[in-house]
Amino acid sequence: MWKTLKEIILNAFWPRSCVNCGKAGQCLCEDCFAMIDIFRDISYEKFLYLDGLHAATAYNDKMVKAIIHLCKYSRIKELSRTLADLIITHFKLLDNQTLISNRLSFGKQNLGGLIVCGVPMHRRKLKNRGFNQSEEIAKHFSEEFELAFIPDLLIKTKKTLPQTELAKEERIKNVSGVFALNPPFKEFVGNKEVLLIDDVFTTGSTMEECAKVLKQNHSRRVWGAVVARG
């Protein structure tokens, strides 16, 4: 894939300085990371298909919003590691408060069958951006907790309008029927538990649509984990 000169320069010099304070060393330095308010609990609201949602922090946190934007729109792939660290820290802060955090804190023996995947991106968008930030975050997350990561478990079969430009009802319609289970995994997901990872959760229509596909294919439970909640 051809890269623009700006991208080549950015990639060559990144991650040499903190995106927030400019200090040399990391994409986001430890001091700035520590300033982010990471949630120590989860909301117990009811969803149609999701069995629960873990959000690491709030989207109205200016630093978080800026990092997500830099990762996605300035295509700074390395920042997906920082975004994953926010979700990882959230789960570690939860310790054993929820079903998943409890199992993560007690290690591999309690995790049988838990699969991690990212919300898929349409192949044309993927070609344009060069990476899917949700999949990158899911990969880092699964490595941290030694979980099974399946990058192409779900596929996006149709291109959609950006959800950010739409009202709630339009968002539901926009993503309706656009995701599918990747055929080789049809039998595999039956009776399994899946942790779906995305960067931002606003109305939840994207994640619910993904969870619907998994439930239709007989996944036992589907949870969501996101960096930021809008």
Ligand SMILES: [Zn+2]
């Ligand atoms: Zn900093």
